Amino acid sequence: MNKKLLRSVREYKRQSFLTPVLVALEVLMEVLIPLLMANIIDVGIMNGDMSYIMKMGLLLVLMAMVALFFGAKAGQLAAIASAGYAKNLRHDIFYKIQDFSFGNIDHFSTPGLVTRLTTDITNVQMAYMFTIRLLARAPIMIVLSLIMTMTISMPIAIMMLITIPILGGALIFIAKKAHPHFIQVFDEYDILNNSVQENVNAARVVKAYVREDYENEKFGKISTVVFNLFTRAEKIVAWNSPVMQFTVYTVVIVMVLIGGESIIRGTMLTGELTSVIVYALQILMSLMMVSFVFVMIMIAEASTDRISEVLDEVPEMVDVETAEKEVANGDIDFEHVNFSYSGKGGNLSLKDVNLHIKSGQIIGVIGGTGSAKSTLVQLIPRLYDVTEGCVKVGGVDVRDYNLKALRDQVSMVLQKNVLFTGSIYENIRWGDENATDEEVQRVCRLAQADSFIQEFPAKYDTMIVEGGNNVSGGQKQRLCIARALLKKPKILILDDSTSAVDTKTDALIRQAFREEIPDTTKIIIAQRISSVEDADMIIVMDDGEINGIGTSEELLKTNDIYREVYESQMKGGADNE
Incomplete structure (x- = not known):
């Protein structure tokens, strides 16, 4: 098992060490029992x-009873050790993900990370439990049973020595044949989880377009692929049982022949033959156990590789010891900023951007789809790092x-901001967990959210369901703005968040910003001209470049893109929809 993953055992090392010790004691008792049975037959019954x-x-x-005690205790400790190991592993992966930048997260799909935290870790947990218990038991049982067989009948012991590698090789061969199919299953699990996640998240869209049949068919196809892969693997693994049974019966027949002849010659007693048969069965069953564990380990090996991918991912953004901890202002x-999502050498999303914003200004950003508006503002709180050039906040490079x-100090309301399961109070307090009820209500009034909250029967104690699906899109946006305001940031970024x-509510929100938080730098990305028309400065983005900068009046005179958007919205009545 991967050494890096084994570091997550931590406080469960004691249980992990004691389990094989107790298993060894259990096996010792089980090996001595056939010897006592032989004595009862050959001495007690015969005399x-x-x-x-x-x-x-x-x-x-x-x-x-002693063997039962040791076995039960070993099982208990193995369960504690494996469950604890899985708990720590989930903790380590989840905490590692928290350190990821957006760039790191882009390397993995959301369903892929969910599968790693659930199915993959469960596979590793089961393999670990079987390893410290069953895999520790099998070699000890084989060795001790073989030694006991040698003391009774050397011919039978030699036969077992020949049988062990033959049967063991056959079982391992079967397990290796099944292994590739198990590996493919987990890649399909990611696709399966993605299908489920999309369907649940977009349930309203699915029903609105009456696409249930299509989604059912899509899910059915993926489920069938997973079913077929598992079926192929299990068909191969199923050979374990008949191979094992054939070997057991063959060995027993040969032992009876050898033992019967020895009894007739007087070189072996009946009880000894009985104990030898028991020892042989213990050896064969241990081999079967090894094969089973081997299959589990190979399944877990695929999961281990997938988990290691997350743990080995190097966070793109790491704080240095000398990192600045105070943001002076909202400048x-x-x-000369260039940025590419693919890093150096990739296609540039931002090209030679030069921009200077003074603390407290209201900045509007407009541009067509794909003009890199969101990319521009995501560099300010360092959600991504620049490819070339630098971004400074308060006169300090954000990387410092x-x-x-x-x-x-840089509060951002993203395009796809979400609410979490919990009350409105709990959701808003993501901005400041120690905020009072009055502070929460104040920012909700600024974000024009207080009015609709007061209409709920439970008001601020109203529970938000997962994703905020029990509030409208506009209500969700206002709650997310309130949450951002509660941080009392020096810079507030609204990425198409209104x-x-x-338009009336939008205007009230902007008025509250101007009057209540005048010292906060406010950047508003919008599609509506009315949302940015009164800004101190408007930035026009086009194909990753700044096409124009100025007030609304200035841009109407100097910038074709702004003038075209302005005239189309005024004539088209975009604000009157």
Whole structure:
């Protein structure tokens, strides 16, 4: 098993160590039991000595109870160790994901990360439990049973020595044949989870377009692929049982022949033959156990590789010891900024951007789809790092800031912002977990959210369902704006975050910004001219470049893109929809 993953065992090392120790003691008792049975038959029954039979019988029961105790305790500790290992592994992966930048997250799909945190870790957990218990048991059982067989009958022991590698090789061969099919299954699981996630998240769209049949068919195809892969693998693994059974019966027949002849010659007693058969069955069953664990380990190996991909991912953004922890003000400077999502050498989304924004200004950003408006503002809180040039906040390169300190002062409402399961109070307090009820209500009034919250029966204690699906798009946007305001940031960025509210509410929000948070730099990305018309400065983006900068009046005179959008919206009545 991967050494890096085993570091997550941590406080469960004691249980992991004690489990094989208790298993060894359990096996020792089980190996001695057939010996006592042989003595009962060959000494007690043959001589008609009831006293000896009773004494050995009591000892036999005692040893069986001790073996049961050791086995139960080993099972308990193995369960604790494996569950604890899985818990720590989930913790380590989840915390690692929290350190990822947007660029890191882009390397993995959301369903892929979910599968790694669930199915893959469960596979590793099961393999770990079987390894410390069953895989520790099998070699000890084989060795001790073989030694005991040698003390009774060397010919049978030699036969077992020949059988063990033959049967073991056959079982391993079967497991290896099944392994590639198990590996393919987990890639399909990602696709399956993605289908489920999309369908659940877009349930309203699916029903609105009456596409249930299409979604059912799509899900059915993926499920069939997973079914076929598992079926192929299980058909191969199913050969384990008949191969094992054939070997067991063959070995027993040969042992009876050898043992029967030895009994006739007087070189072996009946009880000894019985114990040898038991030892042989223990050896064969241990081999079967090894094969089963081997299959589990190979399944877990595929999961281990997928988990390691996440743990090995190097966060693109790491704080240095000398990182700046105070943001002086809301000044923003872009100096010859180039940016590519693919890194150096990739297609540039931003090209030689130079921009200077003074603290407290209201900045509007407009541009067509794909003009890199969102990309521009995502560099300010360092959600991505520039490819060339630098972005400064408060006169300091954002790469020199402590990430938490920077993002606490740069509050951003994304295009696809979400709410979480919990009350409205709990959702807004993401901005400041220690905020009072009055502070929460104040920012909701600024974001024009208080009015509709008061209409709910439970008001601010109203529960938001997953994703905020029990509030409208405009209500969700206003709650997300309130959450951002609660951070009391020096820079507030709204990335098309008022698109779902009416123009009157939009105007009230902007008025509240101007009057209540005059010292905060406010950047508003919008499709509606009315949302940015009164801004101190408007930036026109086109194909990753700044096409124009100025007030609305200035741009109407100097910028063709702005003038075209302005005239189309005024004539088309975009604001009157």
